[in-house]
Amino acid sequence: MNLKTFVCAASALAMSAGFAHADANADLKKALMDARMAISKALESMDGGMAAKAAYDFPSLDGKQVTVVSWGGAYTKSQVEAYHKPFIAGTGAKIVSEDYNGGLAEIKAQVEAGNVTWDIVDVELSDAVRACDEGLAEELDMSALPDGADGTPAADDFIAGTLDVPCAVPTIVWSTIFAYDSEKMKNGPKTIADFFDAKKFPGKRGLRKSPKANLEMALMADGVAADEVYDVMGTDEGIDRAFAKLDSIKDDVVWWEAGAQPPQLLADGEVAMTTAYNGRIFNAVAAEDKPFEIVWDGQVWDLDLWIIPKGAKNKEAAMDFLAFSTSTQALADQASWISYGPTRKSSAPLVASYDGKPDLKMGPQMPTAPENFKNALQNDFEFWADNQDELNERFNAWLAN
Numbered sequence: 001m002n003l004k005t006f007v008c009a010a011s012a013l014a015m016s017a018g019f020a021h022a023d024a025n026a027d028l029k030k031a032l033m034d035a036r037m038a039i040s041k042a043l044e045s046m047d048g049g050m051a052a053k054a055a056y057d058f059p060s061l062d063g064k065q066v067t068v069v070s071w072g073g074a075y076t077k078s079q080v081e082a083y084h085k086p087f088i089a090g091t092g093a094k095i096v097s098e099d100y101n102g103g104l105a106e107i108k109a110q111v112e113a114g115n116v117t118w119d120i121v122d123v124e125l126s127d128a129v130r131a132c133d134e135g136l137a138e139e140l141d142m143s144a145l146p147d148g149a150d151g152t153p154a155a156d157d158f159i160a161g162t163l164d165v166p167c168a169v170p171t172i173v174w175s176t177i178f179a180y181d182s183e184k185m186k187n188g189p190k191t192i193a194d195f196f197d198a199k200k201f202p203g204k205r206g207l208r209k210s211p212k213a214n215l216e217m218a219l220m221a222d223g224v225a226a227d228e229v230y231d232v233m234g235t236d237e238g239i240d241r242a243f244a245k246l247d248s249i250k251d252d253v254v255w256w257e258a259g260a261q262p263p264q265l266l267a268d269g270e271v272a273m274t275t276a277y278n279g280r281i282f283n284a285v286a287a288e289d290k291p292f293e294i295v296w297d298g299q300v301w302d303l304d305l306w307i308i309p310k311g312a313k314n315k316e317a318a319m320d321f322l323a324f325s326t327s328t329q330a331l332a333d334q335a336s337w338i339s340y341g342p343t344r345k346s347s348a349p350l351v352a353s354y355d356g357k358p359d360l361k362m363g364p365q366m367p368t369a370p371e372n373f374k375n376a377l378q379n380d381f382e383f384w385a386d387n388q389d390e391l392n393e394r395f396n397a398w399l400a401n
Contacts (some may be wrong), residue, residue, distance in 0.1 A: 001050070026381075071102065074284075078279075098118070111136050126379065132166060138188075140169060142166075149329060168306060168307045169305060173301060173341035179262070180265065180274075188293055188295075191298065196310070205271060205274065206262050206266075207253050211391040211394070219241065232378050233383065262288065301367045331343065
């Protein structure tokens with residue numbers, strides 16, 4: 001069963017009590033495992049040399065404007081360098097770049113008000129599925145996506161299972177990890193359990209102000225195997241157990257919302273360690289020479305995707321931007337700025353080194369590099385699409401107590 005089947009199944013679940021949820025979850029795990037293996041194989045080739053850049057056939061968009069919404073900081077910078085600048089130069093269009101902190105609340109408000117000011121938005125997989133299911137995103141014409149630079153049709157070029165959400169096109173593989181300052185902590189933490197051990201490793205902890213990834217990491221720290229986390233989270237007792245583990249460090253937590261905050265928290269000494277998006281820590285090390293160490297144990301990895309909000313005023317130009325930014329070379333170029341893996345297989349051989357540092361190979365920096373992937377968990381888009389609102393409410397109530 002591929003991802004498209006699961007997206008359809010998730011929609012059917014909301015309408016039919018007869019859906020065999022346990023069987024779907026079993027098939028989901030198999031499909032996600034297949035995708036994980038495909039990602040690992042594709043990214044293993046990233047240590048290869050940079051191939052010649054193929055010319056892209058840009059449309060003429062003089063006078064057109066596209067409002068592109070993403071997560072800010074080093075991540076948006078990687079998109080500006082790899083996507084925005086070439087697109088502006090090639091089409092004559094204007095790009096307005098805006099930042100947000102994720103979720104669907106702002107998109108939903110715009111769509112419901114009939115005043116959609118965002119044209120294309122970078123979202124997490126579970127939000128892409130929800131946006132599609134709830135009619136908040138335009139269904140996309142996947143046939144408009146260009147072939148890979150090697151001639152492979154787009155449908156075969158994207159990593160298996162990642163192109164099957166009908167309202168979204170994937171761009172990157174990224175991960176939530178935790179990190180610390182190796183100059184301030186010489187014998188640092190090695191496992192996700194260490195993050196929750198305030199006696200062995202005293203000091204403040206940075207956590208994203210969201211239940212997503214925090215609950216999963218808490219359970220892995222409490223001894224739940226990665227491949228059993230979502231089975232446990234599917235029970236009331238499992239959720240109680242995750243919050244109980246979070247209780248053990250709650251008094252030491254500094255909460256963050258924007259992806260640029262965790263590296264700054266470490267640099268300022270406000271926390272001893274913090275969860276973060278892996279690319280933000282990499283950027284601090286590669287671009288700013290910060291002495292930060294990533295702990296990959298217990299990482300929660302995911303996809304980011306583009307969606308076009310329903311009723312976007314510049315839909316056609318946004319689709320042109322989407323097609324270019326998910327082309328082979330554009331995805332490879334982004335991966336030379338930040339350590340997020342491209343979702344096209346043809347992009348992998350074109351990624352070699354960090355921009356400006358030829359000795360810094362990008363392959364080993366990716367979440368899916370074999371050494372980093374030994375105890376990794378993929379964010380379960382179906383679980384979060386079904387449970388996000390309820391767990392947000394519980395998380396916010398927990399914060400207030």
